[in-house]
Amino acid sequence: MLREMRWVDVSQVIDIHESSWSEDEISVKLGQDYLKLFYQNVVQLRYSFGYVYVKSGRVIGYATGFYDYHNFNRSFRRNILSRLLLIVIRRLLTRKIELTDLINLLKDEKKLRNAKYPKHHLGALALANEHKKTDTGKTAITETMVAVLNELKSKGYPGCWGLCDARNMPMRKYLLGLGFEETDEIEFIERSVVLYEKTF
Numbered sequence: 001m002l003r004e005m006r007w008v009d010v011s012q013v014i015d016i017h018e019s020s021w022s023e024d025e026i027s028v029k030l031g032q033d034y035l036k037l038f039y040q041n042v043v044q045l046r047y048s049f050g051y052v053y054v055k056s057g058r059v060i061g062y063a064t065g066f067y068d069y070h071n072f073n074r075s076f077r078r079n080i081l082s083r084l085l086l087i088v089i090r091r092l093l094t095r096k097i098e099l100t101d102l103i104n105l106l107k108d109e110k111k112l113r114n115a116k117y118p119k120h121h122l123g124a125l126a127l128a129n130e131h132k133k134t135d136t137g138k139t140a141i142t143e144t145m146v147a148v149l150n151e152l153k154s155k156g157y158p159g160c161w162g163l164c165d166a167r168n169m170p171m172r173k174y175l176l177g178l179g180f181e182e183t184d185e186i187e188f189i190e191r192s193v194v195l196y197e198k199t200f
Contacts, residue, residue, distance in 0.1 A: 003054065005062060006052075014032055016060075016062065017124065021126060025165075026104065029091065030096075037083060038076070038124075041072075042123075046067075047067050049064070049067070051144040051147040055136060060131050064124045064125065066121040068119045104189055114184045120157045121160055125141065161198075166191070180196035
């Protein structure tokens with residue numbers, strides 16, 4: 001069953017994010033405390049929203065969207081700045097993140113240097129590992145992603161963007177199947193990401 005993401009879903013969304021995203025992703029390296037702050041803000045800020053797919057009372061897939069990615073980031077940073085600094089310091093001291101991660105994080109805005117629709121964003125999304133390569137899983141991830149795209153389109157926005165790690169070929173093919181086009185590849189330290197855009 002597809003429905004809007006709610007506050008009560010955050011803990012299950014975090015579990016899916018941590019277990020299904022690459023360990024190299026900075027969001028995973030920052031840990032549960034950071035992810036909790038992020039997804040709570042996705043639910044509560046007016047610049048963002050999300051959809052979840054629920055089976056037998058459990059969230060098995062989700063996708064997030066942003067009406068205004070810049071204003072979301074501005075509000076998010078303002079809301080969590082002191083806590084984020086503590087998280088970063090703690091993760092540095094325990095070697096969960098490295099200096100290169102911080103440099104990449106500080107250069108994050110360069111990913112939108114060539115974006116036509118920088119405000120409107122298909123954001124974080126994932127599917128529970130046990131449902132990958134299943135019909136239920138395909139339904140869950142497709143319906144949540146399409147719901148985000150339909151929500152943005154219904155607001156009259158001209159298009160949106162999304163990102164994918166350059167090494168994630170299955171997701172890259174999936175985005176192309178949803179009508180996205182590859183518009184840029186952005187180099188970071190030890191990784192690169194591909195910018196995708198879709199015109200509505």
